[in-house]
Amino acid sequence: MKLYLLFLLVAAATVASPGPGVMLSLNNALRLGWRGSLPGIAGVAAGAAVVAGISATSLGLLLAQSALAFTVIQLLGAGYLVWLGIKLWRAPAQDWADAGQAPVLSPSRRFLEGLTLQFTNPKAIVFFLSILPQFVDPxxxxxxxxxxxxxxYAGLVLLIHSLYAWAAQSVRQFLGSARGRRWFQRGSGLVFIGFGLALARAGR
Structure with missing residues (x-):
């Protein structure tokens, strides 16, 4: 594949752009530290691999052609993103220093949360369906x-999200106050809600 390097650049730009997966990784890193964020990052990467793989199958083609199937998944995904946003907005301000003492999701639950998040945007399937074939040598x-x-692509998700999580450590002190933590959590919640509403209103 002569265009493999170009694919890596396009994929890296896509992965690095702000989105629900990035916000989830940042939140987990700030609450649980870099290591604590890894199960969620692994889930996001696994979900990306599954979505990309599905896009190369007849299911991806079905979702690209069926308005009903696309709309149903689109609305389910939008609802899930809004729910995550409300959950973050209503959560009490988490003390990052004491995150290990507070009730948190188990590693397997964090993995499933990241995995599920990748299925909330059906346009990802259409993206992979249209982009991947362009880099395949017939x-x-x-x-x-x-x-x-x-x-x-999954490897880039692991790498870039891990870098995001590592960088998040530098803002822990900035968000050391309860007010700062609440600002960040509510801001993240609004981002998730915004993604959900945008997804619900997006056309094909």
Whole structure:
């Protein structure tokens, strides 16, 4: 694949752009530290791999062509994002220093939360459905190439989200006050709600 480097650049730009996955990783890092954020990041990466893989199958084609299926998943995804936003908005200000003593989701629950988050935006399937084929060499077997592209995308999610989580440590002191923590959590909640409302209103 001569365009593999270009795919990596496009995928990296997509992964690095602000979105629900990035916000989830940042929140987990601020609450639980870099290591505590890793299960959620792994879930986001696994979800991305599944979504990308599905996009290369008939299910991805169905969602791209069926207005009803697309709309149902779109609305379910929008509702889930809004729910996450409300949950963050209503949560008490978390003391980052004492995060290990506060009740938190288990690593497996954090993984599932990240995994589920990747299924909230059906446009991701359409994105992969339209982008991935452009980087597949028709003169070579498509299967191995698709596996490489999907795994590369998931690897970029792990790398970039881990860097985001590591960088979040530097703002812990800035958000050391209860007011600062509440500002960040409510701001994050509004971002999730905004993503959900935008998704619900988005056209095909």
């Amino acid at each position: 003169a070579r077997p498509a299967g191995p190439q698709l596996v490489l592209l999907v795994l590369s």
